[in-house]
Amino acid sequence: MRTVRIITVLLALFFALGLAAYMTIWMLVPRRDESSSIFTRTMNDRRDKEILFAVLIAVLTLFIAFITIGVGPPGVSLWFLALSCLEAVMVWRGASEDERENLRQVSSNLSKTRVGRTDGWRAVALRTGLGVIFVIWGISLMSRVSGEHGAAAYVLAGASALVLGLFALFAPWWIRSIQDLSMERRARVRAQDRADMAAHVHDSVMQTLSLIQRSANDPVEVTRLARQQERDLRSWLANPETFGAHSSTARTLSQAILDVESEIEDNYDISVDAIMVGDIPLDDATLALVAACREAALNAAKWSGARDVAIYVEVEAKQVSLFVRDQGSGFDPLAVAPDRQGIAGSIIERMRRHGGTATVTSSIGAGTEVELRLPRASSST
Template identity: 30%
Template sequence: MDTTGSQREALRIYRLVLAAEIMVGVLGLLFQAVGDGGRERWYWLFLAPRLVLALVATLPWFSLRLGRYHLAVLLAVQIVLGGVDTALAPVVFGGPWQGPHSGIARLEPCLQVPPQAYLLLVPATLAGWGYGRLGALVGGLLATLFVLLGVYVAVDAGVAVPQYLLSVAVLVLMFSVLPTIVSVLAESERRQREALQSAYQRLRRHAATVEQLAISRERNRLARALHDTLAHSLAAIAVQLEAVRAQLAHDPGAAEATVLELGGLARAGLAEARHAIQALRVDPVASMGLEGALRDMATDFEARTGLRVAFRTVGGQPDLTAEEARMLYRISEEALLNVERHARAGHVQIELEQSSERVSVSVRDDGVGFLPEQVGPDHFGIVGMHERASLMGAELTLRSQPGAGTQVTCVLMR
């Protein structure tokens, strides 16, 4: 498990703790300077190694040389210094192992220890944070070792009595429990962070896949649009040019009429190409929703072709994703284009129906109709509608009979 992030966080906190200790040492020297003095050397002994630790903790050179053991070295030295402070406190300040605060002697025995002993909890806990349960174990053992060293020095100096040994037991328990709890919480946080990072990477890969799929769909969509516009017009122009070539030698008048017809075909093809490009650029579903986009398309189709178009909705607003709504819109658009080009219809009906189980869109005309089984695989309009329906898991049905019109229905089950 990667613990680099936790070590960086623990190192930042340790630097703050170190800065606070240096400030305490500086304030102690100032008080000694304006007071009676006599303990300056002890404050210098407290301050000097911490200044060195501050350099080791902040200079990049040490971090590069020590690597992942940078924090471990700092915390180990900090525990040693804390143990020395704990051992020297009764010698320097006197009293029954109570440190410089005489009021603490009136508290319970479990609290009658030098404050320096409790400060050992900080590096022991940070060891658990940065290095997990192993760090908590090593940090707690080191802290316990130096507290016991403090007990030995205090007893040897005659300033500790057995009743205060209860405080040692409390400290040892805290050195065992608190770093372990912190290490467990830190490991849990690391696992959650790694899971989040893994989920983020999967999401990025999924987004890249979706993007590539969208690009592929747009290419297919563009291919269908070009086939149904420019390809038809250019094919007709090519056939007419062959006719002009044959007519020039035998019937110049007919050739001139064919050339005029070619001009009309070229203009019609240009208009269709412009319409297709405009349709590719604009996404009316995003701005108006599926119902509004279908209604607007029906109005535009009626104005452009002169055919009567009825638009009908059944149910409420469809509960669709943006991609599903866009697919249904494009299927309806392709069905209307087929009506315009081939059906020779007089009336068209568009129906959008939605229920809790399904959403369906149908386009029905009263045109000449055809036999669906005779439609070849090269008819890109119908093939494109089937492809779009398949991409979103919908079912597309095409019903038509000669002289009975055509109905295209796309049903998406919820």
């Protein structure tokens, strides 16, 4: 079967002969285990005959139009092409059910040429037809150019017709690919938003919930925590952009770090000592750095058992380095369950999203040091 089709395609290159021959055979030879051929079935149906007649007229009109436009009398290949078209219509009308199913599958692959779901086949046919006509017209106009005067006008008209035709043919595909691109971009932004949101929820709500669990038999403490968390969430919902670390008044990195310091000292029995070398204004990335630092210091306050935690921030020419170190109980980083969000999500992943890195060094009994590095945007001084 395949060889037959290949031969057909090759023959089609010669005056569309192969195409016409293939269609004729398709039409006249009945399928295996079918009694009648497509041709006889079409001829027996009155409606099908009418449609065939209409198409015949349409093809002839097209021919005449071509001759008047100046393509010249249709060559042999054009006649064969017209014949194939006619036969194609017959095949479509007269095809049996399962053959029709086959054709539908083939045509569904063609549906990429449609812009949206709403476009019917009629619209596609119209557009494709117009496109083909404009392309042929354009080519014929341009091919008339010889040494005569004013030939440029033809070239111009031909070229514009050609462009118009190509546009009609390929615009849907082009528009579709642009739409896909912007859709993908939107999806990515949405995913980033979701990750930021998840990190924030973990930092605030999850942390508070774990605190509430630990002080479950102290109703006063539970109430205090819940109220504080509520206030926190409200301010974040009202203004998520400026919600940095605890307070929205911080303008520079060192102020934000000092806010973290006082926040943690207020809420936990641990002393936080932050040392800053240099300072830069806050932006999205440095806010993320502050949030990761806060998370690291919170972990130290909650789990290490150390009396104090040391934060060291250094603004270097190319990057900002931040170290959070405690000399507490430490932990085995490899033994942390993969679903724990604290280090993975709120520190490492958050830094990675903003182009930075985070390294957690810890071993049981030897304390913990979290090292955060964030490359500086080249524009800031």
